[in-house]
Amino acid sequence: MKDFTFCAPTRAIFGRDTELTVGRELKAAGATRVLMQYGGGSIKKSGLYDRVVGAIRAEGIELYELGGVQPNPHLSLVHTAIDLVREKGIDFLLAVGGGSVIDSTKATAVGACYDGDVWDFYCGKATPEKSLPVAVILTIPAAGSEGSNSSVITKEDGWIKRGLGCELYRPVFAIYNPELTYSLPAYQTAAGASDIMAHIMERYFTNEPDVDMTDRLCESVLKTIIKQAPVAVKDPTNYAARAEMMWASTVAHNDFLSCFRVGDWSSHQLSHELSALYDSTHGAALAVAFPAWMTYVYQHDVTRFARFAVEVMGCEMDFFHPENTALAGIAALRSFFNSIGMPTTLSELGVPDDQLPLLAAKVKRGPDGTTGQFVKLTEEDCLKIYQLMR
Amino acid sequence: MKDFTFCAPTRAIFGRDTELTVGRELKAAGATRVLMQYGGGSIKKSGLYDRVVGAIRAEGIELYELGGVQPNPHLSLVHTAIDLVREKGIDFLLAVGGGSVIDSTKATAVGACYDGDVWDFYCGKATPEKSLPVAVILTIPAAGSEGSNSSVITKEDGWIKRGLGCELYRPVFAIYNPELTYSLPAYQTAAGASDIMAHIMERYFTNEPDVDMTDRLCESVLKTIIKQAPVAVKDPTNYAARAEMMWASTVAHNDFLSCFRVGDWSSHQLSHELSALYDSTHGAALAVAFPAWMTYVYQHDVTRFARFAVEVMGCEMDFFHPENTALAGIAALRSFFNSIGMPTTLSELGVPDDQLPLLAAKVKRGPDGTTGQFVKLTEEDCLKIYQLMR
Numbered sequence: 001m002k003d004f005t006f007c008a009p010t011r012a013i014f015g016r017d018t019e020l021t022v023g024r025e026l027k028a029a030g031a032t033r034v035l036m037q038y039g040g041g042s043i044k045k046s047g048l049y050d051r052v053v054g055a056i057r058a059e060g061i062e063l064y065e066l067g068g069v070q071p072n073p074h075l076s077l078v079h080t081a082i083d084l085v086r087e088k089g090i091d092f093l094l095a096v097g098g099g100s101v102i103d104s105t106k107a108t109a110v111g112a113c114y115d116g117d118v119w120d121f122y123c124g125k126a127t128p129e130k131s132l133p134v135a136v137i138l139t140i141p142a143a144g145s146e147g148s149n150s151s152v153i154t155k156e157d158g159w160i161k162r163g164l165g166c167e168l169y170r171p172v173f174a175i176y177n178p179e180l181t182y183s184l185p186a187y188q189t190a191a192g193a194s195d196i197m198a199h200i201m202e203r204y205f206t207n208e209p210d211v212d213m214t215d216r217l218c219e220s221v222l223k224t225i226i227k228q229a230p231v232a233v234k235d236p237t238n239y240a241a242r243a244e245m246m247w248a249s250t251v252a253h254n255d256f257l258s259c260f261r262v263g264d265w266s267s268h269q270l271s272h273e274l275s276a277l278y279d280s281t282h283g284a285a286l287a288v289a290f291p292a293w294m295t296y297v298y299q300h301d302v303t304r305f306a307r308f309a310v311e312v313m314g315c316e317m318d319f320f321h322p323e324n325t326a327l328a329g330i331a332a333l334r335s336f337f338n339s340i341g342m343p344t345t346l347s348e349l350g351v352p353d354d355q356l357p358l359l360a361a362k363v364k365r366g367p368d369g370t371t372g373q374f375v376k377l378t379e380e381d382c383l384k385i386y387q388l389m390r
Numbered sequence: 391m392k393d394f395t396f397c398a399p400t401r402a403i404f405g406r407d408t409e410l411t412v413g414r415e416l417k418a419a420g421a422t423r424v425l426m427q428y429g430g431g432s433i434k435k436s437g438l439y440d441r442v443v444g445a446i447r448a449e450g451i452e453l454y455e456l457g458g459v460q461p462n463p464h465l466s467l468v469h470t471a472i473d474l475v476r477e478k479g480i481d482f483l484l485a486v487g488g489g490s491v492i493d494s495t496k497a498t499a500v501g502a503c504y505d506g507d508v509w510d511f512y513c514g515k516a517t518p519e520k521s522l523p524v525a526v527i528l529t530i531p532a533a534g535s536e537g538s539n540s541s542v543i544t545k546e547d548g549w550i551k552r553g554l555g556c557e558l559y560r561p562v563f564a565i566y567n568p569e570l571t572y573s574l575p576a577y578q579t580a581a582g583a584s585d586i587m588a589h590i591m592e593r594y595f596t597n598e599p600d601v602d603m604t605d606r607l608c609e610s611v612l613k614t615i616i617k618q619a620p621v622a623v624k625d626p627t628n629y630a631a632r633a634e635m636m637w638a639s640t641v642a643h644n645d646f647l648s649c650f651r652v653g654d655w656s657s658h659q660l661s662h663e664l665s666a667l668y669d670s671t672h673g674a675a676l677a678v679a680f681p682a683w684m685t686y687v688y689q690h691d692v693t694r695f696a697r698f699a700v701e702v703m704g705c706e707m708d709f710f711h712p713e714n715t716a717l718a719g720i721a722a723l724r725s726f727f728n729s730i731g732m733p734t735t736l737s738e739l740g741v742p743d744d745q746l747p748l749l750a751a752k753v754k755r756g757p758d759g760t761t762g763q764f765v766k767l768t769e770e771d772c773l774k775i776y777q778l779m780r
Contacts, residue, residue, distance in 0.1 A: 001629070014394050014649070210633075239391070
């Protein structure tokens with residue numbers, strides 16, 4: 001059992017119409033000049049933009065905005081945002097969107113308080129010491145960035161995608177109205193489900209013994225997604241399904257499920273390369289990467305994979321041949337991803353076979369040349385896992 | 391599904407020797423003059439007192455202390471603490487102990503910032519507007535006060551026991567070293583387990599539909615206690631059992647398990663009267679009260695009680711007669727409490743039969759004359775439940 005420090009200070013404000021409280025909440029948090037970032041404009045079509053702007057202006061807060069944040073958010077837009085923050089004397093950042101918008105906002109928050117290039121933080125050259133406060137109105141349950149200490153940014157020069165863990169920019173508050181997710185297309189809903197599950201599974205597959213409680217908590221949230229994602233895909237205005245997915249998004253990644261455990265994270269590293277080079281949706285890349293990683297490593301701890309199969313995927317335990325149960329669980333996960341419309345092969349992502357060595361070479365590895373904790377993977381291991389995704 | 395606001399800002403610092411960080415943490419939190427409260431002196435015998443005092447003094451922090459906090463902590467000692475805070479210009483409060491010490495410290499924190507009598511907050515005459523910061527070194531996993539917004543104080547005049555929910559005094563940080571609980575006697579370990587389970591069960595029995603995710607999370611923590619409490623009772627120095635009980639104590643009561651749900655809390659009200667008049671250990675009173683309450687109300691939602699029986703107590707589902715499963719679950723809970731040395735009858739607590747009408751009359755009820763949410767209980771209902779405890 002690993003020692004830990006846990007703090008999830010983000011205040012969650014959950015329910016219908018909660019976006020209308022954003023002005024009041026910002027004011028209470030001391031905001032006077034706010035930069036709001038958002039994505040491709042769907043919030044204008046839905047009317048959310050007008051409601052949010054109205055609620056903020058009603059409190060006499062000066063509001064600036066920057067739309068156009070893309071999936072796998074780009075460093076160049078973060079630079080633009082930082083310039084805007086400095087030019088306008090912004091003192092509070094608001095993200096209205098999903099993980100990409102929130103991550104771009106978080107990068108802006110630490111970048112604006114730093115003299116050098118914000119990329120220094122993402123490539124490990126520097127550590128943030130200060131951050132502007134960040135708040136969120138969540139529209140896509142997936143990345144968990146609304147409650148997490150992490151953000152992921154893509155540098156266009158070389159298409160390098162890197163994450164940064166930093167307690168300073170955990171959002172002050174996050175607003176959740178499940179109805180805001182009713183308009184999410186089935187594909188994005190399913191990709192969100194896959195992302196949430198991946199965040200939990202990265203924590204679930206650990207070598208730490210005696211972690212029953214967080215094992216059970218992980219299984220609980222995984223089972224929630226397995227139940228609710230198919231409902232949300234088929235019945236997009238199902239409030240309960242949308243609500244549980246939204247809250248699961250946060251719980252999966254605010255480190256509550258990390259207590260006592262060491263996470264793995266190599267499936268994320270493998271999938272980051274797919275997203276960086278082929279602009280695959282993060283969740284879709286994870287749906288491809290995770291079952292392949294599982295197939296490659298399950299023999300490292302057959303019992304844990306059998307437990308996953310039984311407790312999460314509902315497989316029957318084969319006490320004579322636990323390995324069969326472990327494999328059945330992986331197959332069931334792959335089937336689940338397919339059933340909600342996720343890809344599970346590289347060809348579905350448009351990744352040609354001859355690119356696999358390049359991908360394997362690009363995977364971020366530590367000083368010892370490996371990635372992952374459950375099993376430490378070399379470049380050769382990464383290549384073999386990419387080959388299992390074909 | 392109920393709307394909610396959730397924020398659990400307490401930073402948990404978990405692991406062996408973590409109490410040695412208390413001076414550093416207090417200093418980082420801005421403390422300069424600290425009042426440390428503790429209980430009956432067991433922390434002196436164990437050496438914890440010396441380690442804590444040393445760690446705090448090493449940071450140049452001025453330290454004052456007040457020992458002697460009793461179980462079901464008394465209002466008079468809170469008054470003493472408030473006087474001390476004012477006299478010495480204390481700016482930070484530290485609780486070293488379990489729920490009683492923490493609750494007494496929380497009451498001190500709001501009382502010291504208020505001109506009237508702190509009891510005004512507990513009897514509903516006033517609402518706290520300010521609080522001193524509170525930190526905790528936890529030695530008894532039970533009340534969950536180390537991460538919760540609640541405290542319970544007993545006024546000796548009339549032996550009235552009342553709780554107060556207040557976000558202002560949620561601890562800034564809480565320190566957990568499972569080894570500090572190795573010396574807890576079996577009875578206190580078991581009473582802690584019962585208290586933790588009760589906090590979860592108060593939330594579990596709700597009329598809110600579609601709360602699968604928090605149902606599962608509740609079940610996970612309940613199963614953790616059912617597994618680990620007997621281990622800790624029999625093998626007091628089992629680190630994993632002590633660690634999971636400690637963390638479960640916090641998770642059970644920091645409101646994470648309340649999301650989407652309306653809690654019941656009538657079993658707590660029923661047990662408060664037992665503790666106030668007969669000074670029963672809180673957890674022991676709950677072990678008596680909860681199965682009786684369940685027996686009285688299970689027909690209100692047989693399915694929920696059947697789910698509890700199957701998912702928590704491991705009973706087999708009788709699909710032909712779910713009522714039998716519900717009753718089997720209640721019986722199994724009672725057996726579990728007995729197996730870890732908890733009482734389940736009033737006679738074990740030394741409560742005479744002729745006192746039941748007095749107890750029922752004293753139970754705190756709302757303006758409509760009832761207590762509880764799952765089923766609203768009148769005074770007559772309360773009496774019938776007390777009679778089921780015989």
